Amino acid sequence: MVELIYALVALGVFNNGNAEIKSAINFFQHILQVDLGAYYHKYTDITRRKKERTSFLDKLKVALLRRIDEKFALDEPIQQSMHFN
Numbered sequence: 001m002v003e004l005i006y007a008l009v010a011l012g013v014f015n016n017g018n019a020e021i022k023s024a025i026n027f028f029q030h031i032l033q034v035d036l037g038a039y040y041h042k043y044t045d046i047t048r049r050k051k052e053r054t055s056f057l058d059k060l061k062v063a064l065l066r067r068i069d070e071k072f073a074l075d076e077p078i079q080q081s082m083h084f085n
Contacts (some may be wrong), residue, residue, distance in 0.1 A: 001028065001032075001034070001036060002025075002036055002039045002042040002043060002046070003042075003046055003054060003055075003056040003057055004056065004057065004060070005021070005024050005025055005028055005036075005039075006021060006043055006046070007054070007057055008024065009021050009024050014027075021039075021043075025039050
């Protein structure tokens, strides 16, 4: 969750890009009724990752793309082959 919130703030999606991380964290904690604890330590942990520094965001992207692909696969009409004699 911390990784997602930092990414949203970095993208500037809150308050026309003028939101601070602390206010975004507080908002999500209140709305979702969760305690993100020492989020700044979690951010430090994220920055220290050697591989897949944004592992949660990467997994989100893969999951969404898979869901989109599955929907398109269901929406595509089944093509029938034509045989001429």
